[in-house]
Amino acid sequence: MQLFDLKNVNYLYLNRIHALNDISLSIEQGEHIAILGANGSGKSTLLKLLDGLIFPSSGIVKAFGKTLTENILDGEGGDFPRFFRKKVGLIFQNSEAQLFCPTVLDEIKFGPLQLDIAKTDINQRINDVMGMLNIENLKDRAPYTLSGGEKKKVAIASVLSINPDVLLLDEPTNGLDPRTQRWLVELLIELRKIGKTIIIATHDLEIVEEVSERAVVFNEDHRIVADGKAKVILNDTALLMGVNLIHEHSHRHIEKSKLTF
Amino acid sequence: MKIPDWLSDGTTCPCCAVSVGGKRNFVEKTLVEIASMMERSIFSEKYSSSKGFLQSIDPRVKLITILLLIVTTSFVTKIEIILGIYVFTLFFAYLSKVDLFFFIKRVWLFIPIFSGIVVFPAMFNVVTPGEPLVTLVHFNSTVQLWIFQFTEISITKEGALGALLFISRVAASVSLIVLLTLTTRWADIMKSLRTLGVPQIFVMVLSMTYQYIFLLVRVVQEMHLAKKSRTIKTDRTGEGIKKEQNWVASRIGTVLMKSYKMSDEIHSAMISRGFHDEIKSHETFRIRNIDRIWTGFSLAFITGVILLNYPV
Numbered sequence: 001m002q003l004f005d006l007k008n009v010n011y012l013y014l015n016r017i018h019a020l021n022d023i024s025l026s027i028e029q030g031e032h033i034a035i036l037g038a039n040g041s042g043k044s045t046l047l048k049l050l051d052g053l054i055f056p057s058s059g060i061v062k063a064f065g066k067t068l069t070e071n072i073l074d075g076e077g078g079d080f081p082r083f084f085r086k087k088v089g090l091i092f093q094n095s096e097a098q099l100f101c102p103t104v105l106d107e108i109k110f111g112p113l114q115l116d117i118a119k120t121d122i123n124q125r126i127n128d129v130m131g132m133l134n135i136e137n138l139k140d141r142a143p144y145t146l147s148g149g150e151k152k153k154v155a156i157a158s159v160l161s162i163n164p165d166v167l168l169l170d171e172p173t174n175g176l177d178p179r180t181q182r183w184l185v186e187l188l189i190e191l192r193k194i195g196k197t198i199i200i201a202t203h204d205l206e207i208v209e210e211v212s213e214r215a216v217v218f219n220e221d222h223r224i225v226a227d228g229k230a231k232v233i234l235n236d237t238a239l240l241m242g243v244n245l246i247h248e249h250s251h252r253h254i255e256k257s258k259l260t261f
Numbered sequence: 262m263k264i265p266d267w268l269s270d271g272t273t274c275p276c277c278a279v280s281v282g283g284k285r286n287f288v289e290k291t292l293v294e295i296a297s298m299m300e301r302s303i304f305s306e307k308y309s310s311s312k313g314f315l316q317s318i319d320p321r322v323k324l325i326t327i328l329l330l331i332v333t334t335s336f337v338t339k340i341e342i343i344l345g346i347y348v349f350t351l352f353f354a355y356l357s358k359v360d361l362f363f364f365i366k367r368v369w370l371f372i373p374i375f376s377g378i379v380v381f382p383a384m385f386n387v388v389t390p391g392e393p394l395v396t397l398v399h400f401n402s403t404v405q406l407w408i409f410q411f412t413e414i415s416i417t418k419e420g421a422l423g424a425l426l427f428i429s430r431v432a433a434s435v436s437l438i439v440l441l442t443l444t445t446r447w448a449d450i451m452k453s454l455r456t457l458g459v460p461q462i463f464v465m466v467l468s469m470t471y472q473y474i475f476l477l478v479r480v481v482q483e484m485h486l487a488k489k490s491r492t493i494k495t496d497r498t499g500e501g502i503k504k505e506q507n508w509v510a511s512r513i514g515t516v517l518m519k520s521y522k523m524s525d526e527i528h529s530a531m532i533s534r535g536f537h538d539e540i541k542s543h544e545t546f547r548i549r550n551i552d553r554i555w556t557g558f559s560l561a562f563i564t565g566v567i568l569l570n571y572p573v
Contacts, residue, residue, distance in 0.1 A: 053529045085535040096476055097526035102448030102468045113543050114535030122543065140310065140446065144475045162534065 001029040002065075003166060003197060004050055009059035011045050019045040021222040023059070027199065029165070032192055034208040034230055035201040037218030038244040043201035044093060046218075047168045050199065051090040063088070086115050089164035093171040095151035099143035104135065104154050107143060111162040122161075129157045133187075149180035156187070166197040173204045185210050203245060209234055219243045287505075292485055295478050308443045313357030315444035322552045324453040326559040327441045333563045334433045337570050340422075343429040346566065350436035357444045364443070368436050376431040383427075384420040387411050391419030447471065452544060461540050469527075477520055484512055 004027040011020040020042045027033065027050075035043045048054045049061055052073045061068045064087065066080060073081045089111075092098040101107040108129060112122045130136045133153050138146065143154060152172070159167065169188075173181045188198060188211040200211060208215060208230050215233040217226040217240075225243060226233055233239065240246045309316060315323060330346070337343050354364045382388050387406075393415035403412050442450065451468045455461060488508070 048529065051533050053532060081537065082535070085533070090530075090533045092526065092530055094523075094526060097523055098530040100469050100472070100527050100531065102451060102472065103446075106448065109543060110531075110536075111534035113541045114537070116541070119543060142448070142472060144472045158534065 003027050003029050003063065005060075005062040006049075007060045007062075009049065009056045009061060011042070011049065011054065012057045015057075018222050020049070020056070023222075023224055025216065025224065025227070027197070030195055030197055031214055032198045032212040033200070034212040034215045035199065035218065036203065036205070036208065036215055036233070036240075036243075036245060037201075038203060038220055041218040041220055041243070042222040043218060044170050047090060047170050047199070047201050050166075051088055051168055052084060053090070082115055085111075086162060087164055088166045088168065089159035089162055090168040091155055091159050091170065091172060093174060095148070095155040096144075098155045098158065099146075099151060102142060103139065104141055104143060104146075104157075105139040107154055107158045108161045111158060115162060117162075125161045125163070129161045132160075133157050148175050149177060152176060152180065152184070156184075164196075166199065167191065169198070169200045169202075171202055171204075172200060173202065173207060181207070205234060205240075205245065217243055217245075289485070289489075292478075292482050296482060306446065308357070308359050309446045311358045313359070313444065315353055315357040315440065317551055318555050319546050319548055319552045320445050320449035320453040321456040321546055322548065322556055323441060323445060324450065325456070326556060327437050329563060330559065331434045331437050333566055334430055334437070337430070337566060338426070339570055340426055340429055342566055342570050343426070343433050346433045347429065347436055349562070350433065350440050354436075354440055354443075357440070359440075359443050364436075364439065367439050367443075368432060372428060372432055372435065376428055380424040380427045384416050384424045386413065386415050386417045386420065389417055389420035389423060391417035394418050394421060449546075452542075452546075455542075455544070461542055465540050473520070473523070473527075476523075477516060480519060481512070481516055484515070 004025070006023055006025040009020055009023040009025075010018070013019050023042075023046070035046060037043050045054070049056060049068075050063070052063065052068045055061070055068065055070055063084060066072060066077075068084075071077070073084065077084075099107055101110055105126065108126050109122060112125060117125075130139060133156065135150070135153050135157060138150060138154065143151060146154065172184055172188075176184065185207050188200075192198060192211070198211065200207075202208065212230050215226070215228065215230040216224055217233060219225045220243065226236070226239055237246065241248060334343065334346055337346070351361060351364070355361060386393060387409050393413070394417060396413055396415040398414040400412050403410055445453075448468065451464050451471075454464050454467075
């Protein structure tokens with residue numbers, strides 16, 4: 001089943017700075033995709049478009065067969081906005097922006113409450129998610145008192161409690177210590193196994209092969225220059241050098257990264 | 262990549278004695294104070310999460326009863342009754358496992374600053390005429406100062422009693438509020454405001470403001486440290502201070518931009534998780550027997566105070 005379909009999408013900041021340049025992309029249910037590109041190539045903008053937070057300057061973004069517009073997600077779409085928010089969850093690069101509730105518990109509860117999930121289910125989900133991510137001890141803490149790794153875990157918990165089918169992760173390993181990075185990769189592998197569609201925007205090539213089968217590569221002109229099997233793309237040194245993702249002296253240490261710390 | 266020659270040119274320290282310390286400037290002192298306030302706020306969570314008596318009371322019940330006690334205190338006119346209320350707060354602070362020295366210090370640290378200054382002129386015969394207790398200055402003729410007329414400056418009995426009543430009333434009220442804030446998590450106090458009819462959106466904005474102040478303070482602190490690590494301050498007067506002030510003013514704009522960008526991100530994060538115009542919340546507070554007992558006790562105490570102060 002096709003989840004997203006983007007046709008000739010352009011996105012301009014301030015009506016003049018290109019963030020996405022003529023993007024066409026189709027995403028099927030259950031796919032695990034890595035969006036690769038150097039800093040500022042448009043990866044985060046693409047994720048925000050897929051989450052219906054911003055809308056293209058030109059072109060069409062379709063999700064679950066419907067064209068995403070401000071109107072359809074803002075009251076005129078009947079049940080669609082609620083359906084869409086339940087189905088798609090975005091984990092922001094900056095956890096501090098995502099954690100706005102007074103306590104961790106409130107944070108995890110926020111999404112399910114807004115989406116009218118039954119209260120008994122909410123309590124069950126909160127306990128399960130906190131147990132799964134091992135953050136029960138943080139439940140009464142204020143998010144601003146947490147460490148970077150803890151914040152990321154709470155941000156993930158706050159989205160997982162909605163139980164979205166599609167998980168969008170923006171630079172998920174940024175700023176995390178190696179142990180937490182490893183934990184995150186293992187969590188994504190587990191989420192893959194249960195059939196979640198996972199789309200990761202990253203420039204951390206070490207994790208790509210482990211968490212995704214497909215890779216979409218952006219160049220610095222904000223265009224897609226490659227879309228194919230992650231394994232093939234990761235071995236295409238010329239391509240990765242061309243989009244400034246690797247340097248001629250870069251080495252890949254994939255086996256090393258599989259070590260559990 | 263070619264490293265320029267000057268980058269590898271290390272210089273040795275020309276001085277043999279390095280002095281450390283010195284006076285901190287206004288910006289630094291302010292930032293340090295805000296950061297320590299932040300630490301204090303986190304530190305006081307130690308009391309709200311300990312297993313004391315008031316911590317076990319439902320925050321809504323606690324908020325309402327303590328507000329009622331404060332209103333009652335403001336109507337009491339007898340100092341001995343106010344002292345009784347103060348002893349009541351000390352007793353419940355003890356039962357709630359709050360360090361009494363910390364509690365007393367927290368209350369009395371601010372009272373001389375705020376209410377002491379306000380009440381100071383009222384102690385003198387110029388403002389409150391009456392029986393003089395201590396005469397400070399005696400004039401040979403009547404002195405006319407604006408609307409005041411006096412022949413001496415003295416502390417009057419009525420003035421001293423009025424000041425004592427005012428200060429003890431402030432002390433008892435502040436003690437009650439400190440007792441509430443020390444034994445209740447900030448998040449729970451915020452949620453309890455809903456029971457007083459405060460709209461959900463207001464409570465949400467208030468609690469978000471509280472936590473993002475901390476984040477912005479951290480941003481400002483980092484900016485200041487980044488500047489400090491790259492500058493040497495030689496001129497501590499005139500031009501130097503002016504430059505420092507200009508720097509602070511220009512950084513206020515940067516912080517505003519950063520906070521604006523962050524507010525945009527927060528809004529996106531809220532929409533992404535289903536927020537749509539109205540915030541839905543789910544309170545998990547439950548009234549238990551201990552809450553009923555506390556409510557009964559507080560109401561009896563309030564009635565007792567009123568009857569003692571205004572006998573029928």
